[in-house]
Amino acid sequence: MLKLLNKTKQLVYPAIRSISNNSSVLASAQQSNEAVESSDTSASPEIPQRPALILPQNYAEYTPVNKNSARQAWIENTDAVKERKVGIIELHPDVFAAQPRVDIIQENIEWQRKYRYVSFAHTKTRAEVRGGGRKPWPQKGGGRARHGSIRSPLFKGGGIAHGPRSPTTHFYMLPFYKRVLGLTSTLSVKLAQDDFHVIENVDIPTRDEQFIKDLIAERNWGPSVLIVDKNDIFPENICYATDNLGYVNLMPSFSLNTYSMLKHDTLVLTIDAVKHLEERLLYQLHRNDAAKTGGKFKLDQV
CATH class of the missing domain: 3.40.1370.10 (Ribosomal protein L4/L1)
Incomplete structure (x- = not known):
């Protein structure tokens, strides 16, 4: 039984801990295997x-x-x-x-999806909307509600209150x-x-x-x-x-x-x-x- 085990071909595998050059690693491993094969002719x-x-x-x-x-x-x-x-x-x-x-x-x-996202949605406030410089009607005597500008958020075509302002980052x-x-x-x-x-x-x-x-x-x-x-x-x-x-x-x-x-x-x-x-x-x-x-x-x- 011992003679049979001695005749069995044993391959050598190098214990590589760090890799510097893959080609050199393969070459050294192949050379070691060829050396074992040549030494054991009865394998x-x-x-x-x-x-x-x-x-x-x-x-x-x-x-x-x-x-x-x-x-x-x-x-x-x-x-x-x-x-x-x-x-x-x-x-x-x-x-x-x-x-x-x-x-x-x-x-x-x-x-990752949000930190690079910037929202460019933008609305104008009542100070940025065109027009509305004068008071639309007198403060008293007309029976109507008090207003100072037709570009108020209460009017059609007026500014937007609490709207999105760009650029808004989500980072x-x-x-x-x-x-x-x-x-x-x-x-x-x-x-x-x-x-x-x-x-x-x-x-x-x-x-x-x-x-x-x-x-x-x-x-x-x-x-x-x-x-x-x-x-x-x-x-x-x-x-x-x-x-x-x-x-x-x-x-x-x-x-x-x-x-x-x-x-x-x-x-x-x-x-x-x-x-x-x-x-x-x-x-x-x-x-x-x-x-x-x-x-x-x-x-x-x-």
Whole structure:
């Protein structure tokens, strides 16, 4: 039995904690697997190849509330239309397995829709309406009610009392943790609904938009796709390929928001974007000066 176990091919999977260059990670993993295959010539060829890129989660700095609820996602390729699983990534449960608070998601959506909305509805007061400079009739002796101007709100064609005055802003700020929980809840919902995908990078081999169309159709990414990378400068090919596609949008990870994630059916993140989002959201969830950060947005009400 021991001889049989010794003859079994053992694959080596490097424990990668930080990602600097995806191509170098894949190359090192493949070299290690080839070294093991060459050293063990008696291995059976029927054993299937497992993904070479495995990215485990580092729980040293931020310990999750429930480590048993850890999530994983496949890493997909972008160098061809045909789908190929190039690895697997472990996601932090505090970010991608949070309790889906639908009420907080709704509050975030309402906040994002209103804080950029400015109402330009405008009405004129009795001082701004044209005409009505003289007293319409004498104060006494006519038996009529007392009036000083025909542009009073009581008259037709007069000013409007308590009407809307432009510009009127609807800006307000949500509490700090409601904004953070809105992001974690939406990311968790996207992952639970299988609308969350992780790719190696955004480097595609061509700038033809038909490549993106075939990619979306082949992988069932949904009617609208949001592609997120860590940096705000995207490669030239993907910019040209998605320029005329209104249902495919590019966004850096520091601009990711609840409204954009729910507006698109499918959320596609690169490995660097996933790590960046986890780093920033975990920091915000564990910071102890949240009240101070939102203090400048509070209005003094006497």
